[in-house]
Amino acid sequence: MQGLRYLFVLLGIILATNYNAQVKGKVVEISKKSDTTIVPGVVVIWEGSAIGSTTDENGNFTLPIFSETNRLIISSVGYENKTITVMDTSKFLLLVLKSGIDLNEVEILYYTNGTEVSYLNPIKMEMLNERSLMKAACCNLSESFETNPSIDVNFADAISGAKQIQMLGLSGQYAQITKENMPYLRGLANNYGLSFIPGTWIQSIQLSKGAGSVVNGYESLTGQINTELQNPESSDKLNFNVYANENARNEYNLNLSHRFNPKLSFGLLSHMSYNPLVQDLNKDGFADIPTGKQYNFMNKYAFNNGKNFEAQVGAAYVKDERAGGQYAGTVKNYNDTVPLYKIGIDNEKWEVYSKTGFVFKKKPGTSMGLQLSYLDHNQTNFYGNNKYNGLEKTFYANYIFQGILGTTNNTYKIGASFMNDEVKESFNLYKFKRLEQVTGVFAEYAKNYKEKFNIVAGIRVDQHNYYGLFVIPRLHLRYAFKPTSVLxxxxxxxxxxxxIFTDNSYLMASSRQWYVETSDLAKPYGLNPETAWNYGLNYTQKFKINYRDAYVTLDLYRTDFVNQVVTDIDYNTQEVHIFNLKGPSYSNTFQFEFNMEPRKRLFVKMAYRFVDTKMSFKEGLMQKAMVSKHRAFINIGYETKNSHWLFDFTTQYNGAKRLPGTETNPDEYQRAAYSPDYFNLLGQITYVTKIKKADFNIYLGVENLLNYKQTNPIVSGDMPYSKYFDASMVWGSIYGRMLYMGLRFKIK
Known part of the structure; x- marks a missing residue:
């Protein structure tokens, strides 16, 4: 019977454990006379697991983050056990005990500067928590990286309003973007999916560069960005956010959670946004930002029996519509004999998922589970005369078993995954469909030696119905010269x-003719898969300045493509050529980052990044277009002593970018070989107060403070149906200065 029980659990539940990050804290005791003393020997353990720690002689503790729960059990001799809820695992926890009474009087205090980097994790991971997301408007995931130097955010083209990110000098599709550690931004979602996760839904973002864990799949070429959404067990009972900006964009977000009983919780995340205003501030005849609306909902249920079983199920739906292009009021000397150039973008997506887990209490550190999800995404777009239709249906399953070998210094993960991805697409005369079926197995071993040396070695083997059998090895090493010096x-x-279509949808906003140069018709699009090796070094040094923590981090990464699907728009100004790589293609990235707190509650982050990205086009090895070789960044944050006022200001320097060649165009439709370098300044002021038991915030911010705009972003904008029309040559801001304001209201 016991074996049948475990088999049932194996088939129906998910493991959501995550040992990649650490939570740190300290336990102190306040006596009746208000004296403060450290408390050694206090046991701190994640509820329903064997993952725990004991405070040392200084009252400090460190334990791995256990993503199955956010509830810690605190126990100490002479006290009753107490379970507390940790709202943000990236923050340093100060647990305050009151002497003479039980642990019902535990108080949790937090300290954070918004972004945390673990010194114990062999994978360098940045944790962007809610404090970091409050630094800017962060209306959706694409805008959540404005104050982070590792990610570039740019407009994809001059008329759709879509934003794209770059990581390690390569486009966002090369990073594995997951939602709660399950695949998210892939397939049809590549072009607009970043706008489908509202900022108020996000609890934290984990960002890691380079090779990721084999547990999460085989697709991570430049790194992984994982988004954790609000958990109904720990989120606010009510979180309401309203936002409006200068372009009349208005958003309304309402998050609700309710705990029916100690075991069952409910959460509802909702979002509605509208863009009603047509504006043409750069006077190119096209609306700078498309009008449109989005409805977005997610329903989550969480169950925890308090012993060894935990489950989460949910469903989500999003409807996103945009319209833009030319309007009678934006075109000079409008004549209705010439049709206006219009664009229309329509996305409808729904998904269901489950995440559950089982812990073997009789075997410490041993657990297992299964991740399940299904999505249906329908996309219908047109850009002038170009028409694109796509339909994707994806089923995903991932089983993980985790255990220890002797002690928790030796852990392992083994498992299997399956993905069934059905895609149908049509673009003008092109019609493609594919059914990818991938079955994989993986194993990962982690060794910790006295917190001085760590190794995580993993390998996965996948059988692909198009590409056959392929092997994915991954290796991570960490060596601590001192606890504050980590390589x-x-x-x-x-x-x-x-x-090829969603990766390059920005090129649909042009008159270019597309040519797909197939090499093997038995494979998707007749092209080979993209494969690459990524290598990286990171050094982090922590020290004190004026008795306060500061750190310097150096990153050096190289992505080396074995094969790449190249999109060449330099060979002919009126054409798009897509083909398999013939020659070298690589990206080298160096980044320096310095963080300090020169005065109490004043945080300063400075960074510089150099990127060298080249690939082989038809005319030879060339610098990748639209990538700045040099980028610098300064972020300054300050909060007043009473924490009522929060100030944040960011300066971004964007170096020159190579632009695709236009020398064969008529003189009036030619562009320079390189864009100019420019600065982008953004800032925000937030007022924080309480109304009875509720938190109330008002914020006022500005993007592009210097009002810098790209001149003539659209080639042949006066004749959009000519063969020279191209709205994809965007390297800077289209709209200019953008003021915004909003308010947040929370009931915990």
């Missing part, structure tokens, strides 16, 4: 199927 190395291979 890391990462290396590994990755593979992905190129989605």
């Amino acid at each position: 890391r190395f990462s290396g590994g291979r990755a593979l992905r199927t190129a989605n």
